[in-house]
Amino acid sequence: xxxxxxxxxxxxxxxxxxxxxxxxxxxxxxxxxxxxxxxxxxxxxxxxxxxxxxxxxxxxxxxxxxxxxxxxxxxxxxxxxxxxxxxxxxxxxxxxxxxxxxxxxxxxxxxxxxxxxxxxxxxxxxxxxxxxxxxxxxxxxxxxxxxxxxxxxxxxxxxxxxxxxxxxxxxxxxxxxxxxxxxxxxxxxxxxxxxxxxxxxxxxxxxxxxxxxxxxxxxxxxxxxxxxxxxxxxxxxxxxxxxxxxxxxxxxxxxxxxxxxxxxxxxxxxxxxxxxxxxxxxxxxxxxxxxxxxxxxxxxxxxx
Amino acid sequence: xxxxxxxxxxxxxxxxxxxxxxxxxxxxxxxxxxxxxxxxxxxxxxxxxxxxxxxxxxxxxxxxxxxxxxxxxxxxxxxxxxxxxxxxxxxxxxxxxxxxxxxxxxxxxxxxxxxxxxxxxxxxxxxxxxxxxxxxxxxxxxxxxxxxxxxxxxxxxxxxxxxxxxxxxxxxxxxxxxxxxxxxxxxxxxxxxxxxxxxxxxxxxxxxxxxxxxxxxxxxxxxxxxxxxxxxxxxxxxxxxxxxxxxxxxxxxxxxxxxxxxxxxxxxxxxxxxxxxxxxxxxxxxxxxxxxxxxxxxxxxxxx
Numbered sequence: 001x002x003x004x005x006x007x008x009x010x011x012x013x014x015x016x017x018x019x020x021x022x023x024x025x026x027x028x029x030x031x032x033x034x035x036x037x038x039x040x041x042x043x044x045x046x047x048x049x050x051x052x053x054x055x056x057x058x059x060x061x062x063x064x065x066x067x068x069x070x071x072x073x074x075x076x077x078x079x080x081x082x083x084x085x086x087x088x089x090x091x092x093x094x095x096x097x098x099x100x101x102x103x104x105x106x107x108x109x110x111x112x113x114x115x116x117x118x119x120x121x122x123x124x125x126x127x128x129x130x131x132x133x134x135x136x137x138x139x140x141x142x143x144x145x146x147x148x149x150x151x152x153x154x155x156x157x158x159x160x161x162x163x164x165x166x167x168x169x170x171x172x173x174x175x176x177x178x179x180x181x182x183x184x185x186x187x188x189x190x191x192x193x194x195x196x197x198x199x200x201x202x203x204x205x206x207x208x209x210x211x212x213x214x215x216x217x218x219x220x221x222x223x224x225x226x227x228x229x230x231x232x233x234x235x236x237x238x239x240x241x242x243x244x245x246x247x248x249x250x251x252x253x254x255x256x257x258x259x260x261x262x263x264x265x266x267x268x269x270x271x272x273x274x275x276x277x278x279x280x281x282x283x284x285x286x287x288x289x290x291x292x293x294x295x296x297x298x299x300x301x302x303x304x
Numbered sequence: 305x306x307x308x309x310x311x312x313x314x315x316x317x318x319x320x321x322x323x324x325x326x327x328x329x330x331x332x333x334x335x336x337x338x339x340x341x342x343x344x345x346x347x348x349x350x351x352x353x354x355x356x357x358x359x360x361x362x363x364x365x366x367x368x369x370x371x372x373x374x375x376x377x378x379x380x381x382x383x384x385x386x387x388x389x390x391x392x393x394x395x396x397x398x399x400x401x402x403x404x405x406x407x408x409x410x411x412x413x414x415x416x417x418x419x420x421x422x423x424x425x426x427x428x429x430x431x432x433x434x435x436x437x438x439x440x441x442x443x444x445x446x447x448x449x450x451x452x453x454x455x456x457x458x459x460x461x462x463x464x465x466x467x468x469x470x471x472x473x474x475x476x477x478x479x480x481x482x483x484x485x486x487x488x489x490x491x492x493x494x495x496x497x498x499x500x501x502x503x504x505x506x507x508x509x510x511x512x513x514x515x516x517x518x519x520x521x522x523x524x525x526x527x528x529x530x531x532x533x534x535x536x537x538x539x540x541x542x543x544x545x546x547x548x549x550x551x552x553x554x555x556x557x558x559x560x561x562x563x564x565x566x567x568x569x570x571x572x573x574x575x576x577x578x579x580x581x582x583x584x585x586x587x588x589x590x591x592x593x594x595x596x597x598x599x600x601x602x603x604x605x606x607x608x
Binding site: 136139140143144146147148149150151152153155156157159160232236239240243244245246256259263266267270273274277280281284285288289292 | 315316318319320322323326327330331333334440441443444445446447448449452453455456460540543546547548550551554562565566569570572577580581584585588589592
């Protein structure tokens with residue numbers, strides 16, 4: 001993705017190479033010249049700021065209905081700045097709902113990734129490190145998880161547990177841990193026989209200490225890279241569930257739900273579908289670019 | 305080797321048994337299923353009557369054995385909603401979903417594999433960058449939103465294609481494109497990565513050195529090795545398409561198995577839901593086994 005990385009070192013950088021920059025400095029240098037990473041992280045940070053300061057930024061209360069001003073067109077057709085992105089079928093300000101909607105996407109995305117990352121990494125590291133029977137159980141768990149149709153399970157669980165943001169975080173967290181487990185398992189397998197693990201064992205370190213002190217730091221990069229990609233996937237799933245009506249419940253301003261509510265007007269008010277959809281699209285792209293960038297920066301040899 | 309194959313089959317059998325427990329138990333997580341079915345105004349007597357009617361008063365393992373025993377003989381029970389045998393409901397709709405899944409995967413492969421190969425051969429050129437950009441964009445578009453955009457563009461503005469229903473083959477064009485675009489990025493990336501690795505490997509260098517022509521080298525040696533993970537991913541994606549087509553089926557009002565599952569979840573039609581969940585899980589298990597066999601056939605290093 002980044003041509004800057006591929007450039008041969010110029011003569012002026014020879015001296016720097018002799019001074020042997022630390023891996024961390026090297027990483028920072030690569031991060032600074034990675035356009036995709038910078039763009040992705042900038043947009044994600046912007047979205048996080050918008051979510052935090054939503055009450056300050058939003059011009060109206062996102063739940064406030066003004067039935068006299070229903071389905072107002074956005075400023076580029078009306079020229080009226082009082083509702084920049086227009087209003088929805090209940091007269092709620094579209095921009096305000098969009099701004100508050102970022103909270104739902106980010107909370108579900110980051111919350112579910114935190115749960116899934118913890119479950120998956122624990123399972124994967126245990127299986128990969130101990131091998132044998134433990135690993136057989138881990139492989140079995142991963143296979144069961146992969147065989148289940150995730151989206152239908154999620155829909156069933158939401159229909160039982162209700163569509164609160166907390167319930168969605170839990171449900172999606174428990175349904176998306178497989179990739180963390182698969183990757184951490186194979187990394188732990190590779191590291192199990194390596195010199196520094198053998199050395200730690202030789203000086204009498206406990207299993208817990210080896211796993212937490214030696215293994216975990218070495219798989220952390222991978223976990224973070226997977227998490228960044230999984231956050232994007234979870235955000236897409238939340239939007240899809242809410243769109244289908246078995247996700248976040250009205251009147252919450254979930255972007256997926258906004259698209260669902262606007263669906264019956266899409267033929268004469270296409271902007272009502274386009275705007276929240278584009279918000280999801282942009283956020284997911286930014287998270288993916290940040291994730292790809294992180295992978296390039298932390299593990300340049302694994303890039304392709 | 306025999307031990308490996310037997311171990312593998314035992315694992316699959318265990319996984320199949322477990323997913324049948326989960327599929328069976330999922331809607332029963334709601335607590336008292338009979339109370340939910342009887343409705344909010346039901347008296348204790350009503351609930352007891354409903355429980356007796358559907359066998360819900362029996363211990364859970366009796367219910368499971370009863371259901372599993374009948375299922376093995378092809379009797380999946382009766383829908384609570386339509387009163388039709390579940391097997392008939394599934395059979396009437398599985399054709400739509402299978403058509404959709406296979407055509408989407410076929411279209412996806414037809415475009416993704418050549419694009420991935422070209423990107424790998426022209427690594428770090430504009431072709432490669434275009435393919436990668438396309439895959440980043442494709443991964444970030446919510447499929448329901450893409451479906452709605454396609455409906456707006458081709459169905460409403462251009463009026464080229466029908467936008468809902470499953471009466472003619474023209475009805476399948478837009479849903480197929482939507483699903484194909486959703487699965488293409490992963491296939492494209494995997495083909496590209498596999499080709500880059502294969503082209504850099506010793507056996508390809510040997511093939512070049514032997515004076516083999518570029519095209520035979522490309523197809524006989526490199527692609528054959530690069531395609532192995534693509535076969536595995538295709539099996540996974542096919543499983544995903546069968547279970548995940550609920551979104552696209554809902555957007556385009558296609559009467560497939562996803563929509564049946566979704567409607568049944570909403571009305572707690574548990575005989576239908578548990579049958580579809582287990583059916584789709586078994587499809588996935590079968591598909592991954594099939595992809596392993598195909599890979600064993602393709603990969604000269606694996607022999608069974």
